Amino acid sequence: MAAPEVNAPPAFPRLEDGLENTLDGAETKGPQQQLTPGPTAPKPPTQHLRRNPPIAGEAEAIAAAQGGDGRAFETLYSLHKRRVYSLCLRMLGNVAEAEDLTQEAFLQLYRKIGTFRGDSAFSTWLHRLAVNVVLMHLRKKGLPQVSLEETLEPSSDDGPRKDIGARDLQLSGSIDRVTLERAVENPPPGYRLVFVLHDVEGYEHNEIAGMLDCSIGNSKSQLHKARMKLRDLLKSGLRKETRE
């Protein structure tokens, strides 16, 4: 990837919409407003710092892209496309939708990059933007709401687990990342959503509750059920391997 040309003329049209907005819970207009309720607006996720090491050339690319440099924006796309797309794919479980929303996330980034002030890591800021894009998409489809209600319904999953005779199938040390990655794609969207946001992306329950308009207790409950579901899936896989 070529270094961004800071002084190059803008390759794309300049946009002048909503540059006073930020993505850290202070949206004042536009569709993002629905996803960031004011009084309970979540703070930037601090756990993300573990995944946000400085990226060489990123600061220069951000500054240039804020000035309308199209090549710098392409540099930012190259630096962050994998993470944004992976997030979309994990949350959605659908390649076509994930690609569409990756596109939408970066188009929103182009419109809003002028509002980035460096209060948090750029990748954290961009990630939050992408999460909001996915959540808005899911809300339009109604999936999270349905799943949230479903998880509140009593089910056979709610009884105490006995796991009779299953002690020989220890998960610890038995599953690798690829196996878990595949398993994450299987739970229903509502379960997967909270699991990805909390366990994979590092958001706190209060942040997730704010994003999903649910209670913190509901977020905890969904996460627990997601982990239980994943445990079932992983144990089933282990049993299958044992039989073969």
Next chain:
Amino acid sequence: MSTEPKQDDNQDCAEFQGRMPELFGAETDFSKEDHLESCENCAELVRDLNYIAQQAKLLMPIHDPAPAVWDKIHAALQTGESKTT
């Protein structure tokens, strides 16, 4: 070896497992949970769920979008379409 809990333990297991979402949410030190000292099933459940949570933190972005995604973004920006999306 069967790990089936005794009938009398089911209520304790149900009570403990009912508290698990909150316990995990509060990042509780499970070593202080008395029930786990006597119930290997619940102890294993806790170990497994902790393991899943730990492994999930290690998941890295592994998927690249198709090249066509950038082509569409580029085209949209060139035409100024992003103003209205």
